[in-house]
Amino acid sequence: xxxxxxxxxxxxxxxxxxTISCTGTSSDVGAYNYVSWYQQHPGRAPKLMIYDVTNxxxxxxxxxxxxxxxxxxxxxxxxxxxxDEADYYCNSYRSSGNVVFGGGxxxxxx
Amino acid sequence: QAQLxxxxxxxxxxxxxxRLSCEASGFTFSTSGMHxxxxxxxxxxxxxxxxxxxxxxxxxxxxxxxxxxxxxDNSKNTVYLQMSSLRVEDTALYHCAREGxxxxxxxxxxxxxxxxxxxxx
Numbered sequence: 145x146x147x148x149x150x151x152x153x154x155x156x157x158x159x160x161x162x163t164i165s166c167t168g169t170s171s172d173v174g175a176y177n178y179v180s181w182y183q184q185h186p187g188r189a190p191k192l193m194i195y196d197v198t199n200x201x202x203x204x205x206x207x208x209x210x211x212x213x214x215x216x217x218x219x220x221x222x223x224x225x226x227x228d229e230a231d232y233y234c235n236s237y238r239s240s241g242n243v244v245f246g247g248g249x250x251x252x253x254x
Numbered sequence: 255q256a257q258l259x260x261x262x263x264x265x266x267x268x269x270x271x272x273r274l275s276c277e278a279s280g281f282t283f284s285t286s287g288m289h290x291x292x293x294x295x296x297x298x299x300x301x302x303x304x305x306x307x308x309x310x311x312x313x314x315x316x317x318x319x320x321x322x323x324x325x326x327d328n329s330k331n332t333v334y335l336q337m338s339s340l341r342v343e344d345t346a347l348y349h350c351a352r353e354g355x356x357x358x359x360x361x362x363x364x365x366x367x368x369x370x371x372x373x374x375x
Binding site for chain 2: 147176178180182184189190191192195196201231233235236237241242243244245246247248
């Protein structure tokens, strides 16, 4: 089961916007609108930030947004803040009925 | 407030077995699908297994299929992961997570802090 492809790292300055991509296949990201994004700070459990490609759970800042085009989903963080520095993971439902994660992206706020 | 607490981790030799538990509180466990997700030290997240709310539907990652079994006891608000024929590469922090989508498609809306499994001779 190959993982979804994410960039290993991205960075941005406070106030800027960044985008993290998540590339899959026509059997997962491209086939369903069931992509989620998670934020994980060191030593902490992951936290759901986006689900069903574009939806934010209650309590998540509207600076976080999601989108999808073809086999690639994206997470955009606008108005970057120091507290956004963390690892970010995408996941998707797969036609086999299983779930697949991306390899993770380390976000550095400069 | 939903809470998930894992237990049962430890150090085990290759080829041996171990059973993890995850006790849930703060939500209606019997109507929630549940997953296990693991994270090897310094590595990313890997989905391991899923069980439907009633226990009738189980799914496994290829890496653990035939070796791991997920089960649940709704009377105890607990989900289990029975791990057998353990390998060094199974070493990881094992999280349980609640399925947050009624379509059971891998939306993990609540996570436990995890229990560490180390497979070493």
